[in-house]
Amino acid sequence: MIRSFAHPMLAAPFLVLALWAGASAADPASAAPAAAGVQTATGGVAETILFYVFGALTLMSALGVALSRSVVRMAVWLFGALAGVAVLYFLLAANFLAAIQLIVYVGGTLVLLIFGVMLTAKSPRARLDTKPSQIWAAWAVCVLLLVALMTVIGRAEWPAQNPEAGGLPVAALGQELLTTYLVPFEVASVLLLVVMIGAAYLARQEK
Amino acid sequence: MLEIDLTRYLILAAAVFCVGIFVMMTKRNAIGILIGVELVLNAANINLVAFNRYQGGSLDGQITALFVIVLAAAEAAVAVAICVNFYKNLSTIDVDRGDSLQG
Numbered sequence: 001m002i003r004s005f006a007h008p009m010l011a012a013p014f015l016v017l018a019l020w021a022g023a024s025a026a027d028p029a030s031a032a033p034a035a036a037g038v039q040t041a042t043g044g045v046a047e048t049i050l051f052y053v054f055g056a057l058t059l060m061s062a063l064g065v066a067l068s069r070s071v072v073r074m075a076v077w078l079f080g081a082l083a084g085v086a087v088l089y090f091l092l093a094a095n096f097l098a099a100i101q102l103i104v105y106v107g108g109t110l111v112l113l114i115f116g117v118m119l120t121a122k123s124p125r126a127r128l129d130t131k132p133s134q135i136w137a138a139w140a141v142c143v144l145l146l147v148a149l150m151t152v153i154g155r156a157e158w159p160a161q162n163p164e165a166g167g168l169p170v171a172a173l174g175q176e177l178l179t180t181y182l183v184p185f186e187v188a189s190v191l192l193l194v195v196m197i198g199a200a201y202l203a204r205q206e207k
Numbered sequence: 208m209l210e211i212d213l214t215r216y217l218i219l220a221a222a223v224f225c226v227g228i229f230v231m232m233t234k235r236n237a238i239g240i241l242i243g244v245e246l247v248l249n250a251a252n253i254n255l256v257a258f259n260r261y262q263g264g265s266l267d268g269q270i271t272a273l274f275v276i277v278l279a280a281a282e283a284a285v286a287v288a289i290c291v292n293f294y295k296n297l298s299t300i301d302v303d304r305g306d307s308l309q310g
Contacts, residue, residue: 062226116287120294128235138232149221195281202288
């Protein structure tokens with residue numbers, strides 16, 4: 001069953017790009033108050049449908065990661081989960097973050113992981129099976145954790161505000177990043193330099 | 208049912224988080240464990256962005272999520288380098304075999 005789902009999932013990035021184009025085209029319209037009202041009225045149903053479709057895609061892909069046994073298949077399922085999360089960012093009016101998710105996560109981290117798979121397996125489809133007792137223990141822990149989290153989410157009172165239609169513009173994000181968050185930003189860049197040197201040192205060829 | 212509110216995002220994130228924990232617990236391949244970590248980080252990011260959206264007014268959640276993405280990329284780079292080294296030394300990627308420090 002898992003195998004048959006792997007191919008239609010490859011259409012996900014195109015769908016995401018189309019959505020992004022749609023979202024950025026709709027952005028100027030939401031600045032006008034009248035247009036914004038119309039957008040939230042009709043956008044409610046579309047948002048609901050999109051949330052359920054892509055939430056299901058994310059969850060299904062995550063389960064695919066958990067249930068498939070070959071690492072290459074796991075990486076492909078992870079791709080579906082990451083793309084689904086990117087669409088959820090669009091729905092949460094975080095356009096820039098969604099683009100970053102696609103560029104850095106799908107384009108960078110996932111490719112890196114696949115390189116790791118190729119470099120560390122004699123055959124890329126090699127399997128390592130887990131003992132059934134360990135799988136049952138993991139099931140028990142995860143179900144308990146999920147029940148606990150659901151209970152907390154259900155009982156807590158979230159001070160939910162109705163979000164504005166368009167969300168804040170990307171320019172505000174850049175401004176925050178270079179004023180309030182300047183120090184973490186610079187630390188992150190130093191960290192990336194250290195990681196680059198460290199990874200090259202760790203993975204170097206022995207002479 | 209028609210209104211998407213904060214709770215639905217939180218429930219979805221909790222489910223993805225638990226699946227990520229399951230992956231980390233059951234996979235014996237080091238790269239597989241890394242993939243589980245990525246799922247957990249994504250679940251946390253969904254929470255951050257959802258709270259940012261529904262609390263309104265600021266961008267703190269989105270910027271934190273941005274830093275999480277950057278750190279995840281850095282973590283993956285170092286972890287893959289360590290996995291390659293592990294494979295070179297032990298000729299396997301099975302984490303259960305990395306027990307040479309055990310007494």
